Amino acid sequence: MTQFTARKAFWRGYIDCAPFVLIVIPYSMLFGVVARDAGLDLFQTMSMTVLVIAGAAQFTALALLQDNAPVFIALLTSLAVNLRMAMYSAALVPHIGHARFSLRALMAYLMVDQAFAVCVKTYEERPDMPPAAKVAYYFGCMMLICPFWYGFSFVGAYVGQAIPASLSLDFALPICFIALTGPLLRSVPHYVAALVSGVSILLFSWVPWNLGIMVAATLAMISGAQTELYLRRRAEKEAA
Amino acid sequence: MISDFDFWVLTLLLGLGTFLIRFSFLGIFGGKEMPEWALLHLRYVGVAVFPAIFMPLVVWPPATDGIVDPIRITAALAALVVGLRVNVIFSIIAGMATFYALRFIF
Numbered sequence: 001m002t003q004f005t006a007r008k009a010f011w012r013g014y015i016d017c018a019p020f021v022l023i024v025i026p027y028s029m030l031f032g033v034v035a036r037d038a039g040l041d042l043f044q045t046m047s048m049t050v051l052v053i054a055g056a057a058q059f060t061a062l063a064l065l066q067d068n069a070p071v072f073i074a075l076l077t078s079l080a081v082n083l084r085m086a087m088y089s090a091a092l093v094p095h096i097g098h099a100r101f102s103l104r105a106l107m108a109y110l111m112v113d114q115a116f117a118v119c120v121k122t123y124e125e126r127p128d129m130p131p132a133a134k135v136a137y138y139f140g141c142m143m144l145i146c147p148f149w150y151g152f153s154f155v156g157a158y159v160g161q162a163i164p165a166s167l168s169l170d171f172a173l174p175i176c177f178i179a180l181t182g183p184l185l186r187s188v189p190h191y192v193a194a195l196v197s198g199v200s201i202l203l204f205s206w207v208p209w210n211l212g213i214m215v216a217a218t219l220a221m222i223s224g225a226q227t228e229l230y231l232r233r234r235a236e237k238e239a240a
Numbered sequence: 241m242i243s244d245f246d247f248w249v250l251t252l253l254l255g256l257g258t259f260l261i262r263f264s265f266l267g268i269f270g271g272k273e274m275p276e277w278a279l280l281h282l283r284y285v286g287v288a289v290f291p292a293i294f295m296p297l298v299v300w301p302p303a304t305d306g307i308v309d310p311i312r313i314t315a316a317l318a319a320l321v322v323g324l325r326v327n328v329i330f331s332i333i334a335g336m337a338t339f340y341a342l343r344f345i346f
Contacts, residue, residue: 019327019328019329020328022329022332023332038242039242040242040247044244044247044251047251048251048254048255051251051252051254051255052251052254052255052258053258054258056293057254057258061250061251061254063302065242065246065247065250066242071246071249071250074250075250075253075254075257078250078254079254079257079258079261082257082258082261082262083261084285084289085258085261085262086261086262086264086265087282087285087289088262088285089261089262089263089264089265089266090264090265090278090282091282091285092265092266093265093266094279096266097265097266101267104263104266104267105263105267107266108259108262108263108266108267109259109262109263111262113290117286120286168303168339168343170301170302170303171301171303171312171315171335171336171339172332172336173294173297174293174294174297174298174301174312174316175294175315175316175319175331175332175335175336175339176332177290177291177293177294177297178290178294178298178316178319178320178323178331178335179319179323179328179329179331179332179335180286180290180328181286181287181290181291181294181320181323182319182320182322182323182324182328182331183323183327183328184286184287184290185287185324189284190284190287191287193284193287193288194287194288194290194291195291196288197287197288197289197290197291197292197295198291198292198295200292201291201292201295201296202295202296202299205296205300212292213289213292213293216288216291216292217285217288217289217292218288219288220284220287220288220289220291220292221281221282221284221285221288222281223284224281224283224284224287224288225277225280225281225283225284228280228283229280
């Protein structure tokens with residue numbers, strides 16, 4: 001069994017997140033291109049990328065501003081897209097909640113979907129990881145993703161309209177989320193949760209302000225948890 | 241055209257709000273144990289959120305003005321199957337390759 005020193009954990013996180021660079025590059029470039037297309041200048045595009053670092057919310061904000069939606073509706077909608085990260089924040093507490101305040105603030109700022117998924121998967125698979133190594137691992141993950149996110153938003157904003165719309169880079173976004181889901185489907189309750197989520201978002205698409213995502217996610221989490229409890233009870237009954 | 245004022249109000253508030261969401265539990269409850277029922281539900285955060293993000297984009301893609309596109313659905317299924325069997329990176333390659341190949345053919 002490998003010993004997890006902080007330094008090793010940092011580089012392990014860095015390497016484990018490396019495949020996501022292939023997603024982050026087209027995704028962040030796409031944001032840069034779309035932002036320039038919507039009329040933002042280079043400085044505005046980069047300000048949004050650095051201040052928000054949340055692709056889905058940035059795309060939502062742009063789309064609504066372009067649509068001439070009132071600012072507060074655009075804000076609420078984009079924040080609703082980000083509400084899922086309150087759940088990430090809670091999920092990370094048992095693993096990195098022990099760190100000091102300033103570190104936790106920095107970790108919160110850097111919290112992104114892909115790296116979160118990798119972190120939680122690793123923490124669950126390696127319960128022997130010491131707390132300090134978990135923090136180092138987290139930074140390893142984020143330190144790989146974030147520079148690419150900034151850098152390629154800039155490249156996208158800089159090259160602007162050079163990327164033809166016929167390439168349909170927009171499809172990289174759902175594909176990215178599908179690829180993230182695949183490895184998480186480890187047990188029957190996980191499948192149930194994913195299915196409930198996917199079906200209910202279509203049923204609740206009429207819910208305004210993107211809050212349908214929160215409705216679907218809540219139903220899915222309850223379904224997953226209840227399925228797990230049901231299977232556990234059944235296994236206990238069979239054992240008895 | 242997006243007005244400068246609207247842009248900056250939105251960006252600054254979105255940046256602040258997003259940070260507060262990310263910091264919520266980590267900031268307030270740092271180091272404290274979470275109850276068992278919370279942990280039970282949190283195990284399913286990923287599989288509960290991601291399908292809710294990708295399903296509408298696959299079924300009603302904004303790029304086609306929300307019209308169902310069999311090519312995108314097929315490509316999404318390819319990505320899912322490969323993601324289940326192999327890994328993340330091949331899942332993306334399979335999805336995008338299927339998408340471009342089908343678009344080239346049809």
